[in-house]
Amino acid sequence: MALFEAQTLRNRLRLGSGIVMFVFVTGHLINHMFGLVSIGAMQDATGILLAPWRTWPGTILLAGAFLVHIYIAVSAFWRRRTFRLKRWEMVQLFFGLAIPPLLAAHVAANGVLPEISTFDSSYIDTLATFAVYAPWRGIMMGFAIIVVWTHACVGLRSVLRLQPWYPRYRPVAFALAIIVPAVSLAGYLAAAMRTRQLAVEPGGLQAVYTSTVQPWMIDFVYDTEKIVVALMLLLLAARAIKGFLSKKTSKARLTYSPGDRKIDLHPGATLLESIRAAGIPHASICGGRGRCSTCRIRIGRGLDDLPPPEPAEQKVLTRVAASPSVRLACQIRPHTSMDVVALVPGHADADAVYADHGYQQGQERKIAVLFADLRGSTKLCEDRLPFDVVFVLNQFFAELAQALKETNGHYAQFNGDGLMAIYGLESGAEKGAAEAVHGARAMLARLEKLNEKLRGELSEDLQIGIGIHTGEAIVGSMGPPASPNISALGDNVNVAARLEAQTKEFGVPLVVSVETAELSGIDFSGFRRRRVRVRGREQTITVYAVDAPQILPLR
Helix, strand or coil: CHHHHHHHHHHHHHHHHHHHHHHHHHHHHHHHHHHHCCHHHHHHHHHHHCHHHHCHHHHHHHHHHHHHHHHHHHHHHHHCCCCCCCHHHHHHHHHHHHHHHHHHHHHHHHHHHHHHCCCCCCHHHHHHHHHHHCHHHHHHHHHHHHHHHHHHHHHHHHHHCCCCCHHHHHHHHHHHHHHHHHHHHHHHHHHHHHHHHHHHCCCHHHHHCCCCCCHHHHHHHHHHHHHHHHHHHHHHHHHHHHHHHHHCCCCEEEEEECCCEEEEECCCCCHHHHHHHCCCCCCCCCCCCCCCCCCEEEECCCHHHCCCCCHHHHHHHHHCCCCCCEEECCCCCCCCCEEEEECCCCCCCCHHHHCCCHHHHCEEEEEEEEEEEEECHHHHHHHCCHHHHHHHHHHHHHHHHHHHHHCCCEEEEECCCEEEEEECCCCCHHHHHHHHHHHHHHHHHHHHHHHHHHECCECCCCEEEEEEEEEEEEEEEECCCCCCEEEEECHHHHHHHHHHHHHHHHCCCEEEEHHHHHHHCCCCCCCEEEEECCCCCCCCEEEEEECCHHHCCCC
16 A cells, blocks of 8 residues: 555656646746847846746745656656666656756756855856857757757656547647747747857947856856766666666566567566566556556466555556456566466557447447358359459458448458458447448448449359347457457357348348347338247247348438
8 A cells, every 4th residue: 555655646746746847848948939039038038937936935846846856757767677668758768867967057057056156147148158158058958958848748748648638639739849949949049149149249248247157156067067967877877787686586477468478577567567678569558657557457377466456556447347357567566477468459549548448358248240241152262263262352351341440340250251240339239230230231332332343253243141130248359369359259149140141041131130120220110020040049039131221211
């Protein structure tokens, strides 16, 4: 519990301190933009944009946020077991570590010196240093602006991208992320060029200087910078030694699926860190902070050796209707060998955070099941060369796949000359039943166009039979570990397959169960009702034998 509370507190402090500094940095960059007007405009804007931070409360808030954020970043860097990270995480981490050395001298000169001496730096003082006396520092400061802003934007994005509304505003956010630093750098450069002009004018810089620099002040600034650089180098060296020593420690083993890979579990590391250390691309949209559910895994062996989920983890697991065997890889630190199966593809994007895919782990759901089968496939194979058969079948399945896509169907199984599709996984049984009927019509319409295209190449048109039934079924991710797929099992799935076979006996392209017809809200009264006996069921099933699907009055 103490570990959970500490982690939750760190996450909140990281976010809170980051927001405080983001507000300060944004105001600072906007202040630079006034350099496009004049140096005087920059100085005047300071009174509005930066004045609140120069009060005692503002100074304490900003300094506290800076120290807290640096502490959290350094401690996270120290605890991290692997640096196999996603690109955005790598940028955020190492740009964050680069900020203290880049800004040490600037903070010492403009933040600390005015508090401990009579030095009162103005924009012209700073610009004179950067543009005239030490141009290389001016270049470094421009680079620092890019580093700080990028680090801030990446961190903010890692939080906002978990919100359902963020995709709508992503283009605006991206545009601002580019425009703000670009215009700020333009203002900074314009002011620097004007300062260089003043430097060549007789008495130009002296007329506008506001502070007198003493030798000890220069030493203070440079010594501060050297100390910060030395501390960062010491941290990197110590972390490298720690990483080397941890590899010598005996480790438990992890069996990871898909792929059935055997990897080491690093002592004290989260499961996500161990997986990434092995070079396995495992989903984690929030960067391993327990805010999303994309790193979830199903645990077999080793589940009983783990402590129960803490409240924050349990909240996320409840949101995705996770079974007791499912945990978040970023929140557990296993110390014994275990077997896990990833439940989200490694390339998953932010949509996986708010999509309800609990059925992937195995659920009983009411769904519409559609079976479609190609008639006369044996004769097709006998009459044509193998590559011709493959060519025709590929076009056939391409049309069926497009029909599924247009009607929100999910391809579940392929059996050589037919397929099984599921409707209603996301939309529910009622809408799924209607979509399944739409899907059948779309398949038949596309097949008709394909026959027109192939006319002259085939001795007779391609024909299919389609059966649709709606009912409870077990839905989940099934199949080989390397290539699982969402499919369904159960008596109602068998019924749908039986209805597809009945299309041959009834001589119609489509057979739909009464249950599907009623749920869909589509009027089937113009078609004949039939009774079908299904193996394994004592009672017969009432169905509609649809001889002309194109005239169905779809809602």
